[in-house]
Amino acid sequence: MRGKAPSLAAAAIALSALTFWPAYLYHLILTLLASSGMLNRPGVSQTAILLWLLNLPSLWLFTDPVRYVTISLAGLALIVAAFLWARPRHSATRLALGLGLLSILAFPWFYRYQLAVEAAPGHTMQVLTQPGLLEGVAKRAQVSLEIRPCEYTLLGWIPDNTLHYRAVCESRPVQVWAYDPQEGSLALKAAEPFAKLVQDTPRVTVLDQVRASGVYPPEEEFNARRMAVRGSGLLSPNGHWVAVLVQHLYGPQDILILEQPVKRQ
Numbered sequence: 001m002r003g004k005a006p007s008l009a010a011a012a013i014a015l016s017a018l019t020f021w022p023a024y025l026y027h028l029i030l031t032l033l034a035s036s037g038m039l040n041r042p043g044v045s046q047t048a049i050l051l052w053l054l055n056l057p058s059l060w061l062f063t064d065p066v067r068y069v070t071i072s073l074a075g076l077a078l079i080v081a082a083f084l085w086a087r088p089r090h091s092a093t094r095l096a097l098g099l100g101l102l103s104i105l106a107f108p109w110f111y112r113y114q115l116a117v118e119a120a121p122g123h124t125m126q127v128l129t130q131p132g133l134l135e136g137v138a139k140r141a142q143v144s145l146e147i148r149p150c151e152y153t154l155l156g157w158i159p160d161n162t163l164h165y166r167a168v169c170e171s172r173p174v175q176v177w178a179y180d181p182q183e184g185s186l187a188l189k190a191a192e193p194f195a196k197l198v199q200d201t202p203r204v205t206v207l208d209q210v211r212a213s214g215v216y217p218p219e220e221e222f223n224a225r226r227m228a229v230r231g232s233g234l235l236s237p238n239g240h241w242v243a244v245l246v247q248h249l250y251g252p253q254d255i256l257i258l259e260q261p262v263k264r265q
Contacts, residue, residue, distance in 0.1 A: 016100030
């Protein structure tokens with residue numbers, strides 16, 4: 001077993017270094033370049049693009065939640081096995097294994113999903129399609145690779161102020177969901193609402209109620225916002241809510257509900 005110890009530790013370090021470390025390294029370099037104002041200098045932006053391209057193979061592994069969880073568990077198992085059985089003597093090996101363990105455990109928080117837009121100051125919103133912690137890693141990777149696993153369609157509101165929308169996702173049958181923003185409850189429906197009720201839903205502009213997230217340079221925020229918001233919003237019967245579809249250019253979509261300010265008499 002001692003003869004296999006070096007190879008066990010090497011496998012554990014290699015897995016974390018090739019799959020998880022590139023994302024940390026890319027974002028560290030990008031943050032340093034942006035904070036120093038060098039990102040837009042000639043030649044520097046091309047370097048950032050090259051780093052992004054080198055990061056793509058590992059990100060592809062994370063675009064599927066099951067694959068991401070499998071890789072994470074395999075990496076954790078290898079690292080634990082290396083510590084328990086290989087018992088590395090060199091401090092550099094122990095440090096690399098420790099960094100590998102930390103990079104895997106912290107990854108869901110470091111690489112969490114970010115919506116294409118956020119609520120503007122003075123506004124609040126609810127996210128109907130917010131992924132969980134682990135699924136958020138896959139959805140963020142899908143943003144980078146411009147993968148859209150689900151297509152959403154806003155069907156409209158019915159008189160009790162419940163929103164209906166259709167979800168067409170890969171490897172899943174078409175689903176229709178109903179959401180009550182007052183209760184925050186989401187339910188799967190057997191059928192779509194009547195077309196007449198959907199057609200009677202008023203449409204409103206919501207560009208002034210949201211802001212694009214993580215745009216660089218900041219001057220491009222409004223253009224990014226216009227590309228993220230897909231059409232006008234659908235106003236609820238009581239006028240308190242507006243449903244809107246947003247997306248990451250060619251990447252994942254989300255459904256948001258923006259609460260409307262109360263109009264004082």
